[in-house]
Amino acid sequence: MIRTRRSLSLAAACAAAALILSACDGGGSGNTSNGSTTVGKPVSGGSALVLQLSEQAGMDPASLANEWAVNAFIGNALYGTLIVNDVATGEVRYKMAMSFATKDGGRTFELKLRSGLTFSDGTPLDATAVKFNWDRLKAPATGAFAFPEASLIASTTVVDPVTLKVTLKEAIPQYAQAVILTGLNWIASPTALKAGRKAFDAKPVGAGPYTLTKWARQDSVVLARNTRYYAKPKPYLDTITVRTALDGKQRLDTMTTGGADVAIESGWENLAKAKTAQLPTTVVPLNGGLSMTMNTRRAPFDDIRARQAITAALDMKVMNQSAFNGTGKAAGTLFDKTSPFYEDIELARPDKAKAQKLFDELAAEGKPVSFTFKTFPSSDNRVVAENVQTQLSQFKNVKVAIKVIDYADNAALRTKFDFDMVVSSALFADPEVRLLGTFQGGSSRNMSGIDDKQLNDALLQGRRATDEAERKEAYRTVQERLAALTPVVFYTRAAPAVITGKNVHGVVQYGGGSLLPEELWIQR
Known part of the structure; x- marks a missing residue:
């Protein structure tokens, strides 16, 4: 029996592109091994059992997170997607949207929809429906996962049935990434949403490739x-049929x-074992990674x-040997070598002598390092x-306690910041x-609480720049400041992966x- 329990453990949950591109329909796969590429033409028919990593709290797009380790599969199934990207090239690709263009450096955008889109109940998915959904996601009272990105929108205006004008609070030339990465990509029927969450959970209405047939909580979702x-x-x-399988x-x-x-997968060790078993695996390369995050507040x-x-x-x-049996992918730099923003700037380097000297120095001042993970x-x-506790036990003047907390405490942990050290993440393609939300002072997503003027300025420069050379310069400074300030210690790249049958x-x-x-x- 598949174990069913909601998991928020991965990252406490879990692509530079042109602004105006021709419309197309499709996304991009990740790095694939063991023959999981398409063989021949697709055939219709059949059923599949999909294992996901985290059970959804509801079917409302506001309650779903568009992250592979959380609820992305369910959201994509019920609501489809406006915009996707090719994960290998970063190219923006349009699906239910035809374009998402800016002519003023990212202060305003025009979203063009395909004509004739309909929800599963036959009502139109038009610009008015998108406006309703996006305005709802940016309202604090909704409590949406996508609120940080949606709240960057100042206003939305319906121009015609297939055109929505979007005005941002500041210029963000790469704002298409906000749609790609969040529930802004998922448009639900305004009529169905107005019926309330209980009614909507029982009968969600979207325009995606699948509709809900049955949802047995703590068991399965049938599409x-x-x-x-x-x-x-x-x-x-x-x-x-979708089931939640927490245990790796x-x-x-x-x-x-x-x-x-x-199986939607997150573990490097499972991927290595799947390859040994000759099961096809696919992994999307992401920058950043999972980290031990220190509370600088x-x-x-x-x-x-x-x-x-x-x-x-x-x-x-x-750490890699202990946590992943040596299968993890190192995250010594902020950007992976495949990124156009990669710089050979180490964020951390082991130096036992330096560590002991600093521990002793702090202890001599009456501030021995003692914290709870x-x-x-x-x-x-x-x-x-x-492993952190074991490694630090080799040093004097440092003490580490471990406190296991329940998943239900996750929300409070991330709003009240009541911790010394915790596993967190910064995961991104572009x-x-x-990135700005993770490390900018004052951001609600800044778990470490780091607040540094040079870092803040560089993050803003990277956000506002329209020229790639200017962006590269800004993110070089970001990497230098993170290396100097050390608010987090990345211990592995993430593994946004899929394992399939042959x-x-x-x-x-x-x-x-x-x-x-x-x-x-x-293939039958």
Whole structure:
């Protein structure tokens, strides 16, 4: 039996492009191994069982997070997508939207929709529907996952049935990335949403490739082909059943024994084992990674020397071996080598002598480093916390306690910032719009609380720049300041991955690894 429990453990949840591109329909797959590329032409029919990593709290787009490790698959299935990107090239690709263009450097955008789009109940998906959804997501009372990105919108105006004018609070030339990465991509029927969340959860209405047939909480979600979906002959599968499988070993065992067709995956070790079992795997390369995040708002990490000591004391090779049996991908730099913004600027380097000197210096001033690492019950989180504790036990004048907290405490943890150290993340393809939110002083998503003028200015420069050379210069400064300030210690790149059965094809991911259900098909 698949274990069903909502997981927010990964990153506490979980592509530079031209602004005006010709319309097309499709996304881009990730790095694929073991033959998961499409073989022959897609065929229609059949059913699939998909394992996801986190159970959805509801079906409202506001309550879903467009992240591969959370609820992206369900959101894409029910609501489709306006815009996606090719994860290999960063190219923006349009689906239900025809274009999302700016003529004034990113202060205003014009969203053009395909004509004739309809929700599954036959009502039109038009500019008025998009306005209703986007205005709703940016309202604080809605409590949407996409609120930080949606709140960057100052106003929306319906120009005609297929055209929406979007005015931002500041110029953000790369704002298309905000749509790609969040629930702004998912448009639900305003009529259905107005009926209230209980009614909407029972019968969500979108224009995506699938409709909800049954949702048995803590068990499964059953989806059926939406006959009104615009991109025929997609979707290819008749039905999809989605189950939540939190335990990594159980998830892999289910796949290797043929108990499921697709597993949305986050673990490097599972991916290595899947390859050994000759199961196809696909991974989207992302910058940043998972990190031990230090709270700079309070002692001991309000003192930069304490952060520098921790950064110098911890050896990520030891961490990789302990947490991932050596299968993890190092994240020593902010950007992966495949990124146009990559610089060979190390964010951390082990130096035991330096670490001990700093620990001793702080102790001599009456400020010995003592902190609590708060962790969720998941095995990955606990292994990281325990490894930090073990490595630091080799040093004098530093003490580490571990406190396991419940998943229900996640929201409070991220609004009240009541922690010393916690596992967090900064995951992105293009730096916009996520990087600024992660490290800008005052941002609600800035877990570390770091607030540095040079860093803030560079993040803003990177956001506002329209020239890639200017963006590259800005993000070089960002990397230099993060290396100097050490608010986080990245211990691995993320693994936004998919494992499939050998007869499953059409794996296409976009954004941060979000999987497109309409592209999946089974070779019979």
